[in-house]
Structures are given as structure tokens and as C-alpha cells.
Amino acid sequence: RGNALEIASSYDILVDCTDNFPSRYLVNDTGLKLGKPVVFGAVTGTGGQFAVFWGKRGACYRCLHPAPPASAVGNCQEAGVVGPAVGVVGSWQAMESIKVALDLGGLGRLRPQYGRLSVLEFSDNAFRTVPVIRRPGCLCGGVEFELSEFEGTCRAVVREISAIQELGADVGLIDVREAGEFVSGSLEGAFHWPLSAIERGEFPPFLGQRKAWVVFCAGGKRSRRAIERMGSSGALFFQLQGGMSSWRS
Missing domain, CATH: 3.40.250.10 (Rhodanese-like domain)
Structure with missing residues (x-):
């Protein structure tokens, strides 16, 4: 947390591959402070999610989870995860990162998944994409904050x-x-x-x-x-x- 802004300022896109809520909030808030898009991905058990959050284009991770869900398990080590699921979600994140990079460079013909969450369930190969609506009063709406104020x-x-x-x-x-x-x-x-x-x-x-x-x-x-x-x-x-x-x- 102490050097997140310094590290992230050198990059155009932040890719969140963390496995716990405090780290995800930190990546999200760092992206908001620096005005950078965040390519989010998460895997638990046989399920996975990915999205692109950018305050300039709509919702952020805190709009999806203002606080950790009450049923949330701490991390992948505690909850367990199927190995191939990580590869699938990681590949989607890589694709979204390429699309965002092209969009930032004015070369985008592929639409990045701004403000939309894709949910995958590998046990039955179900796949759906849902919109994430900007939550009133959320940090991505321009609320002034210091990074040190937010932790989990x-x-x-x-x-x-x-x-x-x-x-x-x-x-x-x-x-x-x-x-x-x-x-x-x-x-x-x-x-x-x-x-x-x-x-x-x-x-x-x-x-x-x-x-x-x-x-x-x-x-x-x-x-x-x-x-x-x-x-x-x-x-x-x-x-x-x-x-x-x-x-x-």
C-alpha cells in the first residue's frame, strides 16, 4: 500500500491477478487515483470472473463489492481452486488487456469489456456477462480520498x-x-x-x-x-x- 502509487504510475494498464479482497481493493483504488483501467480476474473453486474497471468509463470494483461479501473465503489457498480455471481466466484477462491497450492508443476495433462482468462456471461450462452499474457515492464517481484510508x-x-x-x-x-x-x-x-x-x-x-x-x-x-x-x-x-x-x- 505504501508504494502502490509509485509502482503503478509507470504503467498504462493495471492487471489484477490477486486472490484476496484487501489486495483487490488496493489495486482498484490505485487505478482510480491514477486514472488507469484495471483488468480484473478472480477464480474460486470451479468458477471464475473477469471484467475491466475504469472510472472514466463507468463502474469500478467497489461498485460490485462495496465491502467483502459475508460468505467470502479469504483467499485461493483457503477456498481451493481448479488449476485450469486459472489459465482460462488469465487468458481472458490477457485478451482484455490487449483490447484496452489498442483502445488507449486509438487503434481499437475490439471493444474492451468496460463495466461488464463475465462469470464462468466450469463445472457445467456456463458463461454469462452482466453489467456493473456505477454505485451512487462510490469512489469512481469523483469522491476525493487518500489511498491509506482504504484497506479491505x-x-x-x-x-x-x-x-x-x-x-x-x-x-x-x-x-x-x-x-x-x-x-x-x-x-x-x-x-x-x-x-x-x-x-x-x-x-x-x-x-x-x-x-x-x-x-x-x-x-x-x-x-x-x-x-x-x-x-x-x-x-x-x-x-x-x-x-x-x-x-x-
């Missing part, structure tokens, strides 16, 4: 939260601790919605009231879990790193 489920340190509040940005706070903890004291202006309710599939009804939300708990574990569970809601989430403990200190 989007962590935000205390000093960044203070800056957000001072600027009066359209960002809200969600305390996911239980009721007994919340009544003993919370951050000013925070909404309360316990993790126990989120785990039951009961998402906060007020998510549409803000462009983004900072989620926090006592130390950080529950807020991370809450963001993972709410990833399908379409909202943009940050995690307050260190939780209430960091804020108080």
Missing part, C-alpha cells in the same frame, strides 16, 4: 473521522455495540444498530440517509463483521480502526 473493508483512523466531521461531509456514524454498551456512552450523533440484529439479516433502515457510514464498536472486531454482513446493501462503509478505545485515547 475500509478502515478509517480517528484523525480522519474528525476531519470528516469538521467538513460536514455527508457521512454518518453507526454504533454496532449492544444496547447496554450504547447507553453507557457513544460518539456524538451516532446511530445505534447492534451487530446481533445485522447478523439476523436486519439491516439499518436509515442507510439511505447518508452517502457513507463509519461503523464502529468497542475494539474493531464487531464493526468489521457488521460491514461484511451489510456489504450487499450497496452503501459505502468505513471501519473506525480500534473502535471506541482509539477514540477515547
Whole structure:
């Protein structure tokens, strides 16, 4: 993360062949910061996906996954992968990279797959392509951000939260601790919605009231879990790193 911008600035196209969500978010956000297209590919088990994300031409990876899916397994080593599937998806990425390179050079007769996700299932050779719509409030819509603010489920340190509040940005706070903890004291202006309710599939009804939300708990574990569970809601989430403990200190 510390030298991602320096490394990527020398290249015209970023090809994401990583196998975990934090790395994918980092590649995506680096591409957004530098205005470069990202050729994405992923394989898990007998399935694969590929797409081309470019903020100038539509959606990005965060539009597809605002936060890691609750059912996501950490990486290929944990989830397992069929070897030939990697070769197939890699070949598609190579083809898309060539198409993007030609398009950037004004020589493109082949249309790159901007903002479209192809999903492959090798167990029955199923193949489909679906559009990825730019999500309102997403980073690819021109939201100013620093690369250090985003890591996996989007962590935000205390000093960044203070800056957000001072600027009066359209960002809200969600305390996911239980009721007994919340009544003993919370951050000013925070909404309360316990993790126990989120785990039951009961998402906060007020998510549409803000462009983004900072989620926090006592130390950080529950807020991370809450963001993972709410990833399908379409909202943009940050995690307050260190939780209430960091804020108080």
C-alpha cells in the first residue's frame, strides 16, 4: 500500500491477478487515483470472473463489492481452486488487456469489456456477462480520498473521522455495540444498530440517509463483521480502526 502509487504510475494498464479482497481493493483504488483501467480476474473453486474497471468509463470494483461479501473465503489457498480455471481466466484477462491497450492508443476495433462482468462456471461450462452499474457515492464517481484510508473493508483512523466531521461531509456514524454498551456512552450523533440484529439479516433502515457510514464498536472486531454482513446493501462503509478505545485515547 505504501508504494502502490509509485509502482503503478509507470504503467498504462493495471492487471489484477490477486486472490484476496484487501489486495483487490488496493489495486482498484490505485487505478482510480491514477486514472488507469484495471483488468480484473478472480477464480474460486470451479468458477471464475473477469471484467475491466475504469472510472472514466463507468463502474469500478467497489461498485460490485462495496465491502467483502459475508460468505467470502479469504483467499485461493483457503477456498481451493481448479488449476485450469486459472489459465482460462488469465487468458481472458490477457485478451482484455490487449483490447484496452489498442483502445488507449486509438487503434481499437475490439471493444474492451468496460463495466461488464463475465462469470464462468466450469463445472457445467456456463458463461454469462452482466453489467456493473456505477454505485451512487462510490469512489469512481469523483469522491476525493487518500489511498491509506482504504484497506479491505475500509478502515478509517480517528484523525480522519474528525476531519470528516469538521467538513460536514455527508457521512454518518453507526454504533454496532449492544444496547447496554450504547447507553453507557457513544460518539456524538451516532446511530445505534447492534451487530446481533445485522447478523439476523436486519439491516439499518436509515442507510439511505447518508452517502457513507463509519461503523464502529468497542475494539474493531464487531464493526468489521457488521460491514461484511451489510456489504450487499450497496452503501459505502468505513471501519473506525480500534473502535471506541482509539477514540477515547
